[in-house]
Amino acid sequence: VKTFATYNIKGGVGKTTAAVNLAYLSAADGYRTLLWDLDPQGAASFLFRVKPRVKGGGKALIRGTKALDGAIKGTDFDDLDLLPADFTYRNMDLLLGDSDKKPTRKLGQLLRPLAAEYDHVFLDCPPSISLVSENVMHAADVLLVPLIPTTLSVRTLDQLTEFVAGFHGRRPEIRAFFSMVDRRKKLHQEIIRDLSAERPEVAAAAIPALSLIERMSVERAPVTAFAPRSVAARAYRALWSELSKDI
Amino acid sequence: VLAALSQAFTVTAEHGAPGSGAHHRTWLDTFDWRLYRAGLMLEFEQARRGGRLLLSKADGTPQAEQPVTGWSPRRPSLDLPAGPVRDRIIVLTSPRALLPIVEAASTVSVMRLLNADGKTVARLVTEHLTVTAPAAGPQAGTTAELPLRLAVAEVRGYPGQARRAATLLAGEPGVSHASQSVFTAALTALGRHPADYTSGVEAEITATMPASVAVARLLLRLLDTLELNVDGVLRDIDTEFLHDLRVAVRRTRSAIKLLGGVLPADLARQYGAEFKWLGDLTTPTRDLDVHLLGFGAMAEQLIAASPADLEPLRVFLARHRAREFRRLAAALRGPRFRAITDDWRKALLEIRDAPAQRRREPTAAELALRTTGHAFRRIAAHGARITPASAPESLHDLRKRAKELRYLLEFFAPLHDPVVYRKVVGDLKSLQDCLGDFQDSQVQREEIHALADAIMAERAAPAATLLAMGEIAAKLTVSQAEARADFGRRFARFAGPAGQERVRVLLQDRP
Numbered sequence: 001v002k003t004f005a006t007y008n009i010k011g012g013v014g015k016t017t018a019a020v021n022l023a024y025l026s027a028a029d030g031y032r033t034l035l036w037d038l039d040p041q042g043a044a045s046f047l048f049r050v051k052p053r054v055k056g057g058g059k060a061l062i063r064g065t066k067a068l069d070g071a072i073k074g075t076d077f078d079d080l081d082l083l084p085a086d087f088t089y090r091n092m093d094l095l096l097g098d099s100d101k102k103p104t105r106k107l108g109q110l111l112r113p114l115a116a117e118y119d120h121v122f123l124d125c126p127p128s129i130s131l132v133s134e135n136v137m138h139a140a141d142v143l144l145v146p147l148i149p150t151t152l153s154v155r156t157l158d159q160l161t162e163f164v165a166g167f168h169g170r171r172p173e174i175r176a177f178f179s180m181v182d183r184r185k186k187l188h189q190e191i192i193r194d195l196s197a198e199r200p201e202v203a204a205a206a207i208p209a210l211s212l213i214e215r216m217s218v219e220r221a222p223v224t225a226f227a228p229r230s231v232a233a234r235a236y237r238a239l240w241s242e243l244s245k246d247i
Numbered sequence: 248v249l250a251a252l253s254q255a256f257t258v259t260a261e262h263g264a265p266g267s268g269a270h271h272r273t274w275l276d277t278f279d280w281r282l283y284r285a286g287l288m289l290e291f292e293q294a295r296r297g298g299r300l301l302l303s304k305a306d307g308t309p310q311a312e313q314p315v316t317g318w319s320p321r322r323p324s325l326d327l328p329a330g331p332v333r334d335r336i337i338v339l340t341s342p343r344a345l346l347p348i349v350e351a352a353s354t355v356s357v358m359r360l361l362n363a364d365g366k367t368v369a370r371l372v373t374e375h376l377t378v379t380a381p382a383a384g385p386q387a388g389t390t391a392e393l394p395l396r397l398a399v400a401e402v403r404g405y406p407g408q409a410r411r412a413a414t415l416l417a418g419e420p421g422v423s424h425a426s427q428s429v430f431t432a433a434l435t436a437l438g439r440h441p442a443d444y445t446s447g448v449e450a451e452i453t454a455t456m457p458a459s460v461a462v463a464r465l466l467l468r469l470l471d472t473l474e475l476n477v478d479g480v481l482r483d484i485d486t487e488f489l490h491d492l493r494v495a496v497r498r499t500r501s502a503i504k505l506l507g508g509v510l511p512a513d514l515a516r517q518y519g520a521e522f523k524w525l526g527d528l529t530t531p532t533r534d535l536d537v538h539l540l541g542f543g544a545m546a547e548q549l550i551a552a553s554p555a556d557l558e559p560l561r562v563f564l565a566r567h568r569a570r571e572f573r574r575l576a577a578a579l580r581g582p583r584f585r586a587i588t589d590d591w592r593k594a595l596l597e598i599r600d601a602p603a604q605r606r607r608e609p610t611a612a613e614l615a616l617r618t619t620g621h622a623f624r625r626i627a628a629h630g631a632r633i634t635p636a637s638a639p640e641s642l643h644d645l646r647k648r649a650k651e652l653r654y655l656l657e658f659f660a661p662l663h664d665p666v667v668y669r670k671v672v673g674d675l676k677s678l679q680d681c682l683g684d685f686q687d688s689q690v691q692r693e694e695i696h697a698l699a700d701a702i703m704a705e706r707a708a709p710a711a712t713l714l715a716m717g718e719i720a721a722k723l724t725v726s727q728a729e730a731r732a733d734f735g736r737r738f739a740r741f742a743g744p745a746g747q748e749r750v751r752v753l754l755q756d757r758p
Binding site: 048049050051071072073074076078081220 | 265359364365366367402403404405
């Protein structure tokens with residue numbers, strides 16, 4: 001199993017839409033795929049029309065009294081399952097802190113029994129620096145980082161790289177991509193061109209800011225599913241083919 | 248049905264759903280239903296290119312699966328392409344060929360059942376099936392439509408909704424629980440039953456029916472088995488058709504010899520001779536089949552010679568087999584064979600359906616008691632006279648008597664207590680195996696010598712082949728001696744005091 005996590009310290013950078021569309025494309029390629037909506041707001045769950053509720057809440061999952069397996073819901077798409085969000089996930093930091101040892105490795109442990117059942121697991125992580133995000137970074141093989149094309153984004157990427165470099169043992173691979181790109185802005189184009197040339201971990205494919213992507217919350221489906229020929233869907237496909245090249 | 252589901256769900260068609268669309272499937276088994284009897288089902292699912300073989304238990308639990316290309320289920324196949332399905336069943340089916348039993352063309356459509364959020368929470372899968380009996384085989388070409396099959400597919404995490412949908416469906420008039428698998432339902436619709444062929448006797452006789460009627464029923468049943476195998480022999484599908492045909496002929500000859508006293512004397516005499524002709528006709532091909540079937544095992548036993556040395560022998564055997572088979576097939580298509588089977592059936596039907604005679608006739612039970620008891624006493628007396636110094640012929644002779652007793656037991660099996668019957672037959676079988684090994688080793692050794700002469704005469708193989716054959720002949724001598732050494736013990740178990748008591752119980756305590 002290969003675990004991908006979408007992460008950014010900031011919210012509203014296209015993290016959930018990326019997780020939803022990349023998970024959909026992974027499943028469409030025939031990989032048995034699971035998406036875990038870790039964000040208590042439950043945006044990914046909403047987009048798949050699944051109620052953001054887990055029996056026993058985050059507590060039961062983290063304490064292991066209820067296996068993850070039993071909380072999984074099938075989406076409307078083949079090979080794509082969802083572990084829904086729950087409002088109690090907002091306390092997940094506390095719950096993870098409660099677990100006796102290695103509180104930063106708990107999520108990874110919980111996912112282990114699912115390894116035989118899935119080829120790809122996507123973790124959609126809430127924006128913040130917290131015990132949850134640290135857990136996610138330890139559990140992930142690939143950290144997918146959406147970047148807004150500003151000069152500050154370089155700094156964000158550097159900080160994250162440095163943070164991960166401090167991990168003992170296994171470190172996730174960082175793969176960044178530009179998100180919410182306004183192709184009319186010259187500055188955006190320059191930053192994308194320069195950074196993707198300079199930094200091998202930055203993908204050449206970028207996700208534009210498009211109203212069709214926002215429309216996902218009306219359609220309640222991935223844009224790659226309801227408008228597969230659109231510019232938006234093509235952008236996600238280009239990104240996925242770059243990411244999945246190494247699989 | 249859709250209206251019923253609409254009470255709880257929004258129902259929409261799902262186009263291009265996995266598994267939807269047209270399907271072509273073929274179920275396979277051997278002529279004698281070896282897979283079915285082992286609780287297995289083998290299905291071939293046609294794909295655009297090639298297809299896949301699916302092996303499952305009778306209840307549908309998957310066992311193995313393998314893709315196949317360039318293979319068609321329509322042709323009988325002695326072996327499957329390499330793969331997990333083949334590995335799982337070859338021991339079971341060999342040397343029989345897999346034959347198509349049922350073909351099915353179906354159209355599957357899928358409906359999504361949505362909840363109030365528009366989320367798919369279950370699927371309704373409907374399958375419309377048309378089934379056909381394959382061109383060569385029972386009920387050839389018959390077609391039937393099966394009732395529409397409905398299934399609710401659960402979406403992970405929504406078991407309650409699937410149950411709800413199933414309950415709604417079950418409450419609809421005209422919808423009932425499908426208790427049969429598609430395969431079984433298809434067979435029923437085509438007027439067939441699984442395991443509708445067996446090489447066993449299983450005649451429908453009772454203890455009180457007149458002996459002549461029982462014997463006629465028995466012989467008719469043997470004639471049915473014989474005729475069922477003719478097509479498979481002529482198409483040369485696998486060697487066991489001829490084997491089963493020969494067993495039916497041998498049983499018929501034994502029945503005529505041992506029980507023919509209750510039939511008109513000239514009928515018994517005439518057909519005794521006709522079935523001898525038929526039996527002799529099949530012998531050369533069967534002997535060569537046996538050599539070829541055992542060829543691999545024989546080659547593996549070689550110590551001094553290499554298995555490759557024997558290859559010219561295999562070629563020689565195969566060539567002679569082809570020649571013998573042509574002669575056999577011509578005779579089975581000829582007028583004498585047709586006359587035997589047709590006239591024999593007519594004569595037997597007359598006896599079976601004849602009105603009760605005024606003269607008192609023995610019952611089937613009386614006939615069984617007399618003939619079986621007599622056959623057993625003959626074996627007991629004959630076997631007791633055999634000493635280590637006895638000539639091989641005396642054991643060969645005992646083998647024939649043992650076979651006759653075995654047939655008598657099988658003919659009258661429905662009249663016996665099944666528990667005692669199984670014990671007596673078990674001991675008899677053990678004795679027969681020993682006598683069979685003894686004689687077969689000798690016959691095979693003699694045949695090896697005869698083959699060597701023929702090969703020399705035709706200059707069909709190099710000296711290395713003859714040397715390898717010599718090694719095999721030596722091995723046969725050893726196994727014959729082993730069988731001889733084991734005879735005393737097995738005979739004592741069958742015909743000693745305990746064995747005699749068992750037979751006495753078998754013949755007296757008839758239900």
